[in-house]
Amino acid sequence: MRYLLLAMVLGLGFSCTKKRDFSQKTLQLSVAAKVKGFDPVNAGDSYSSNNINRVYEGLLEYHYLKRPYELQPNLAESMPTVSDDGLTYTFKIKKGVMFHDDKCFPNGKGRELVAADFVYSIKRMADLKNNSTGWWLLDGRIKGLNEWRDQYKGKDANYADKVEGLQALDKYTLQFKLTSPYPQFLYSLAMVYTFAVPREAVDMYKEEFLNHPVGTGPFITGTFTQSNKIVYEKNPNYRDVYYPSEGAEGDKEKGLLKDAGKKLPLVDRIEVMIQPESQPRWLNFNSGKLDLMEVPKDNFDQVVTPDKKITDTYAKKDIALNIIPDMDVTYIAFNHDDPLFNKNKKLRQAMSLAYNSEEANKLFYYGKGIIAQSIVPPGIAGFDPNYKNPYKQFNIEKAKKLLAEAGYPEGKGLPVIKYDTTATTVARQMGEFLKAAMDQIGIKIEVVTNTWPQLTQKVKKRQTQIYGMAWIGDYPDAENFLQLLYGPNAAPGPNGSNYNNPVFNQKFEVAKNMQQSPERKKLYEELTQMIAEEVPLIFGVHRTIFVAKHGWLQNYKYSTFANGANAKFYNLDMKKKEETIKSGKLR
């Protein structure tokens, strides 16, 4: 049959497949959705920010190998000096860092990065006209920046106007003055929104700037178009940056330090394919056209054994498995604007007890998730691995008892509760699961499906009763998760449950301003446990990512943050790749 088809195709004289090229170290990756463009101030989705990360750079970055995540200088010469009151951060930036060559510069040659570029780039983020999706990071944090922003509402901003808290003291010295102590500030300098862009490019390309990436990063890409592929070439003028020589425990044994001290990037080229469907992505990975890929749900059992190991079939293909707990939490939120939930903690607790998270984990996450006892995920201070939330232990009898104490014995007197979710198959199934779970204690649920825009709008406008959602961490600090329940952050802010507990609010305000310390960790744990028992949300799972990678891809270590930038550390054994593919071992 195979030869018959082949003969037919050859007979038609078509060239049906492209010849593979193994001469260059080309890293082949994929994303599931379109990249929106290369403007750092609007890197609101992970697909875009991961790609922007390859071209643009910031003052700080996360250490590639160390865990827990650790910030280190990137375009900064060193970590900043911080004043005793915790309000002034002074950075020295690296000398001799060049922007990519581009026609926006005289003679098309990239110029040197200076401190004023950061002043300009951060003002761009504040400029209301740009409507940056990252403004929340700096909103109210830098002295004079909000005033500068408000001053130009509805007008063209004057970037020459000085902002007290954001100044280039000289060519290579940058100073931030904060309005109040905020240790998380440093994380914002490792996020794409604050990365350095050259003013010349913004002025030249104007609205098209997002299609003309001009950064200082390890890779260069040409004019961006909404196509199905983004191609990057190694930046020939990239400064001397070397592969780290130390990592987390076990990294050496895993071979992650073999390239220690080598100049980065280690690959010549990156091809990012945009493939919305998981089936073709998976087939491309299996045929060696992608170097790594997250294992799709539909193929999970083929690749992963019940004890979370790679199956023999895939091990024989020299494919390895990386299991990484992601920094997120899924939950069902009660809208506390609704007096039914606001005034009745026992009702919330009863509903949490009736929800069988273990079963939900098996059904919807193939048992991959870690049951969330509260809101803070593993891997960051505030997560206590020994803590068991008393209202997360599935117990129908106790749930019934609490429901009766709440004033609704066997659900009598309770109206039908509307559960808002998205219209995807899995979301609908989750809705039905919740409905069946609540039915066991006499609570009637009506599942309402929405498009994603409709659901977000309902949450922002406080029009839901209960709804399903997930939060992915922006940076590795419990503050980023706990703020979801901070009263002043109520909708349209990130606190979509509109939970407002003065005790929690007061303690959160103290904790978020504390420097990293055992005291802050203790306070975070206390807050985590407080909300676990208050049940403003029914906590779901912390999801786990299963990434399959080919044996020829070296130095791969997953990072929740700035994953795109890590491509500069990856290496490829092209000889091994060519041999494996040509041997037919993968089919």
Place this chain on the structure above:
Amino acid sequence: MNSSWNYIIRRILYLIPVLLGVCFLIFILFNVVAGDPVYLLLGKHASVEQAAELREQLGLNKPLFMQYLDVVKSAFTFDFGRSWSTKQEISSMMIQGAIPSLTLTIPAFVISTILSVLFAILVAFYRGKGIDLFIRVTCICMMSISVLVYILVFQNYLAYEFGLFEISGYEYGFPDFVPYVILPIIIWVVLTLGPDIRFYRTMILDEIYQDYVRTARAKGLNEKKVMLKHVLRNAMIPIVTYTVVQLPFLLLGSLLLESFFSIPGLGGMTITALNSSDFPVLKAMTILSAIGIAVFTLIQDILYTVVDPRVKLQ
């Protein structure tokens, strides 16, 4: 000739109320059904201040009538502005998307139409015989299988297991795109052969039992001549209608095929816009589709006069 031109001009002028109606419908649908897109566009940390600013920038603060006029203006000037979601210029997005869509849909459409008509003539010629029955049953079987099955099976076996085609992807420029569109074209042809053969067969059979065909046979013409010279010529009217009406949809691409084969066409662009409440893109696609359908319906009417001299444009 004069009356024909009058007819054509009249039909072109009819486009104005059609476009106004389309603008009204999409405007109502977007404002009533879809709701406020600003929080989706601003992301999870959006503030009230940012939402107000974005509403202002997008013109969502204007009175509804003014917003409707903006939609009408863009329909008549073809200035659709920029996508709310990707901030890209819509005209360049459409040009960028139209090429991949057309490199898939035009060859697929031409091949499937030629094959369908040929098979339809064959089965009509051998009507009631074994080959007719076999092809009809095959058509029904082919139609009974979901498009997803074809895609998944063909991708898995023909592209991955046998390595005969590219699994997915696309490259701009001839002949670079060719390896990437062959498999989706095959699937398109397989998908459309069933219904098209059955439809064309019915059209041809309708003609076969007409009086003039019996007369032709009575005069002693052989069956081949009857079929090709008389029956096919008359059966061309519904065939042309059916074919021309499909043409504007070729530009819109094929949502599932584009999605599974990573072809960056207009079908995928429309769905992305739908999911992100990207009104300017949806507006542009809807208006262009309406114009496309109106124009091709007019072409279809003109073609009637070519294939059937009895039809006059009045």
